[in-house]
Amino acid sequence: MSRPAPAVIDELDRHIINAVQGGFPLVDEPYREVADSLGTTESELLTRLQRMLEAKVLTRFGPMFHVERLGGRFVLAALAVPEERFDEVTARVNALPEIAHNYRREHHLNMWFVLATETPEGIAAATRRIEADTGLPVFAFPKLREFFVDMRLKA
Template sequence: MDALDKHLLNLLQTDFPLEAEPFRAVAEKLGISEDEVLRRISSLKDEGVIRRIGAVLDSARLGFASRLCAARVPEERVPLFVGRVNVLPGVTHNYGRSHACNIWFTLIAPSEEELEGTIERLSQETGIENIMTFRAARTFKIDAKFLFDEPPPEEETPPAQEREGRPSTPS
């Protein structure tokens, strides 16, 4: 990754334009062509740096049900189980852990009934019983950003007082 890729990633995470041609607007901010922006995004996606570009929404406020799920999956059945979990449309994360419950994933569904039905079908399809589900008591991390050490171009860097949430005062 070069410095321009890093600036592009920062911009995609912190200041993605909500307009009809967002990648053209990104290109203008970076001083490159829209084709170059799309080429760089495609390359970063191919390299596994970018998984997806999309909004972070509050599923509960939209009326959806969500759960953190955990399962004890015998090692020889992990590929089957993980493969089934990964194709579920409401799965946002799926990861293995060194724990008795070795597969953990998050699941979002339009309703409690659909969420429970999805877990039941997953259990039936994989033979993994007792998939535990946990309701969130509070949010610890949301809208994570992975910013790079390289600062944005100088004209975009706000004065220190603004960065700290205080208005600038004349000296």
């Protein structure tokens, strides 16, 4: 499996990435406020965010919730998927609303995903459903400690 070429981002893209990490304004027009702080327009900000999402520079843009504080649970989970079934299993796993994101790894456990549920019991139920749908055992790795990684780019 080859890695994609690095994406090209400019100084404004870097400023945008830094600005939208944490502290997003809770106002009527948050994108306009962020754009104003960066010296650009709301339209340009939204266009650049969309482009970075499509180019996979950003894999996700949205709020982060502490699911445990809301009564839920999440785990990092993995499957050992036979190569000839990878696309089929990916579609089955990604069809579940409990799947936050899914990615491929070069390892025996070659499919990793985040499983998030509204209740602690939901993890076991979702795991059983994935195992029933795919015929493959799910390896679930619950969070033992939480780490926050803040990525700031030089602009």
